[in-house]
Amino acid sequence: MTLPPAEAVSAAPPTRSFHALGGDVLELLYQHRVLSTQQLHVLLTLPEKRPERPVYLRWQLGELLKAGLVDRIRAKGPGGRGRVQSQPFLWFLTEAGAASVEEAGELPSRPYRVSPESVAGARQAHTLGVNEVGVAFVEWARRLGHECGALDWTPEVANRIRDGQRRFEDDHVISDAVLNYVHMERGGRRTMLSFFVEFDRATMTSARLAAKLEAYGRLYEYVPQSGDRTRRTPNATRPAWMYNYPVFPRVLVILDAAPPKAGEADRRPQRLAARTEDLYTRAGADIRLSRHKGDISIGVTTLRQLQEHGPFAPIFTPLLRGTPSARPAPTNLYLGTK
Helix, strand or coil, rough: CCCCCCCHHHCCCCCHHHHHHHHHHHHHHHHCCHHHHHHHHHHHCHHHCCCCCCCCHHHHHHHHHCCEEEEEEEECCCHHHHHHHHEEEEEEEEEEHHHHHHEEEEECCCCCCCCCCCCHCCCCHHHHHHHHHHHHHHHHHHHHHCCCCCCCCCEEEEEEECCCCHHHHEEEEEEEEEEEEEEEECCEEEEEEEEEEEEEEECCCHHHHHHHHHHHHHHHHHCCCCHHHHHHHHHHHCCCHHHHCCCCEEEEEEEECCCCCCCCCHHHHHHHHHHHHHHHHEEEEECCHHHHHCCCCEEEEHHHHHHHHHHCCCCCEEEECCECEEECCCCCCCCCCC
16 A cells, blocks of 8 residues: 655654553554554554654553553464564553453443463464454545544454354354444545455365355344244344344455465465355355345455555455356445445
8 A cells, every 4th residue: 555655753743642642552452452563553643644663652552561551462473483573562451451441431341351362372363364454444544535443343243143042153143343434425425334344364164254154144134033922023023133233234355365485486366366266156156145135245355455455446356246157347345336
């Protein structure tokens, strides 16, 4: 992404108090759980005022660390390798930091607590990748004059898709994130967009990812059943998603893959293109999704395309349009007319 030249640190003295910026850091870490120093730097600083090095932010993070409100670990290298000292810091709240945010009452409560062990776990790269999707939307909203801020996506949102008491994962579809975006058009017209975000690092089979997309078809149809039929209201046939979303959010699948090992050819573009093809075939063959192809939009792109070209470039392959022999051309974030 090409951004305006960064100003030198000496030419951009901090204009925000420790209390203000520190509070923003705590809120971001509370909502997004884990963020790298660079992700915090981008989210908290406008491009035209962003110094090349986040000196002031690092100082403030150090103060929060000394106060016991945040903690940090080094990120893993590619594939878990690399010199630890060369990896960026990942920041997260301590119990005291989370309690301070909840005491302020500005954000919806999130009972999940982060620990050094959970940050260092197997999902670290996935969590940071979801953050990169959100950062890309924020950066492009700033460039285009739209509205999408650092708190406009929420990670790991669960929606029930069937009645019963099975495993939580069987009764719910858990989106990697739900993101809200306001598209500003000429004349001041505002179009509010909502998205279910699925970030895929090509670590699961395409069949498993397609099964998760099929779960969104279940979500679209799911109507909670009351045990007492005599007390059912006229809303008893209303799908559950309508209680949380004004319209059914579009589903965005953002693909990425780990970089190649030293000496290996970079075959990521071919791998991700093949994955898109597999998802298109599987989604088109799913009876439930096909039944709702006029109501559900699912689009696939790569993280690199999103970062370089933005969401309103024709970078999304619609999964529920066209035919197996005539796949539609990539389109923009609107995914057609819906």
